[in-house]
Ligand SMILES: O=C(O)C(=O)C[C@H](O)C(=O)CO
């Protein structure tokens with residue numbers, strides 16, 4: 277498991293391209309038959325991907341050495357969204373069928389976690405976020421139809437997009453984790469512009485649905501000290517609470533956002549006036 281330390285905004289603004297990428301970009305999330313994880317000490321979120329191809333992938337009890345617990349989810353909750361082919365996810369003695377663009381919430385305390393692809397030729401890609409948890413809420417699959425959708429933006433400003441809120445209080449209870457997926461309409465390129473920060477929550481963006489030669493220029497930094505990172509298909513960016521998180525692509529794309537921190541109020545954002553940005 278790769279560890280990322282927290283970062284102060286004053287340090288971040290001194291970084292060059294390599295430094296920004298080392299601090300904020302998660303370059304690789306899917307490797308065949310493996311669980312790949314990055315542990316950010318910002319609110320202790322774990323960002324990962326599981327891609328079972330030739331055999332099931334299991335979260336072994338040894339993962340607990342990274343969290344100082346007997347097993348991985350002893351004091352954590354986990355949410356995943358499938359961006360690949362259909363999967364079966366075993367959680368203790370239950371099996372959940374998780375299709376493309378469906379989510380699964382796994383509550384604190386689940387000991388057995390095993391992931392299988394239905395078709396090795398079309399493997400599942402299970403992108404997940406996990407956060408410290410204080411109590412157990414029921415495991416639950418959430419379909420796209422159950423996610424609470426909101427369409428925002430305008431083709432005139434190239435930011436028409438639909439936000440599917442999978443793991444939010446209107447859909448199910450979680451301790452702190454919020455997750456959803458934002459899909460840009462064809463011809464729209466901008467996400468989250470006008471932009472915002474939320475000092476009370478950190479966020480992770482995972483970009484996908486992109487051509488191999490496509491790119492998203494992800495904007496980060498304090499509103500008056502913006503920087504960018506060039507993000508490729510199926511890469512993620514860690515966004516500290518003090519940072520904006522916005523992007524513009526070379527074509528339409530989709531991204532998954534996950535948030536943890538002080539509250540679960542999606543609209544709790546500090547909106548940044550366009551004229552403030554530097
Ligand atoms: O398209 C958007 O706007 C978003 O998806 C915004 C994110 O969900 C977000 O930043 C929530 O705080």
Ligand SMILES: [Zn+2]
Nearest residue numbers: 472474479521
């Ligand atoms: Zn945000």
